[in-house]
Amino acid sequence: MNGMKTAMLLAALTALFMGLGYVFGGSGGAVIALIVAAGMNLFTFWNADRIVLKMHDAHEVDARSAPEFYNLVAELARRANLPMPRVYLIESANPNAFATGRNPEHAAVAATTGLIDRLTRDEVAAVMAHELGHVKNRDTLTMTMVATIAGAISMIANFGMFFGGHGEDKPNPVVAIAAMVMAPFAAMIVQMAISRTREFSADRAGAEISGNPRALASALAKIAGPAQAIPSVASDRNPAAAQLYIVPTGVSDLFSTHPATEKRIAALMAMEPSQPAPAAPARRASALDPLRK
Structure with a gap:
């Protein structure tokens, strides 16, 4: 199913990319855009994880540079019966995390230092x-x-707003207006490609892997507000990147792909029906602070 979804996503984004080419360069521009899109799709398939990690200025860690965090991920991967992913940290106050990679054998997981600072070991x-x-x-x-292709389309559309127009000295107003609507179209494709049930499924899987649904509910309660309030440089540059995160950052609703955090917490607490839902507590020192030394 995910393979078919990815193929449909590539086809839709390729068509949109060709539309941009036609707007900016006529039929010749559309042909050039098709050739570029084919190369971009192939490159993105093999390198999208590296692009996303570089976009976030993530640095890889191992058992020597961040033993507690790395070994924590290793233990979780063992429980999940998954190959060991590459592990990254991101110097950012925005408390968040994401996974990337084309399959489990080529996966990477990343967390921000802001997430590590705010959560207990069980919550991390x-x-x-x-x-x-x-x-x-x-x-x-x-x-x-x-995150990579929709971001590229948005960037090209923004560029076209100022420089589009079949070689004219000044931007063509019609081209500029057409370029303005391309980024929202890219956002619509993001929403169609990324089902909100994906987060519920990952929440359930995470609760089962960690054996602690309450800890995940508590983590969501702690980081949901700060993730909205604290800027994320990567998602400011590319709003489509926000759909990678465990909780959405403060971006336009156009790119929102997550269900409400309250609903996610309620679903997790339903796995422990005798327990009240956690409230967001005051910030405390993380049990994983040694990894930052």
Whole structure:
């Protein structure tokens, strides 16, 4: 199913890319765009994870540079019966995490230092288990390609707003207007390609992998507000990247692909019906602070 979804996504984004080519260069521009899109799709399939990680200035860690965090992910991967993913940290106050890669054998998981700072060890484990749930469910290829290709279309559309127009000295107003609607079309494709049930499925998988649905519910309660309030440089540059994260950042609703955090918490707490839903507590020091030394 995810393979078919990815193929449909590529076809839709290729058509949109050709539309941009036609708007900016007529029929010749559309042909050039088709050739470029074919090369871009192939390149993105093999390299989208590297593009996304570079977009976030993520740096890879191992058992020597961040032993507690790395070993935590290793234990979760073992529980999930998954190959060991590459592990990354991102220097950002925005508390978030994501998974990327074209399949479980070529997967990577990343967390921000802001997430590590705000959560307990059990909560960090539950969040990373959620990301491994995406890997296990094979969501990451579609998610990663959306972030890279839709972001490229938005960037080209923004460029075309100022420089479009078949070689004229000044931008053509019709071309500029057409370019303005391309980014919303890219966002619509993002929403069609990324089902909101994906997050519920990854939440359930994460709760099962970590064995602690309450810890994941508590983590979501703690980071939902700060993730909206604290800027994310990567998603500011490319709003389509926001759909990668465990909780959405403060971007336009146009790119919203996540269900309400309250609904996700309620679904997790339904796995422990005798327990009340967690409230967002005051910030506390993380049990994983040593990894940042």
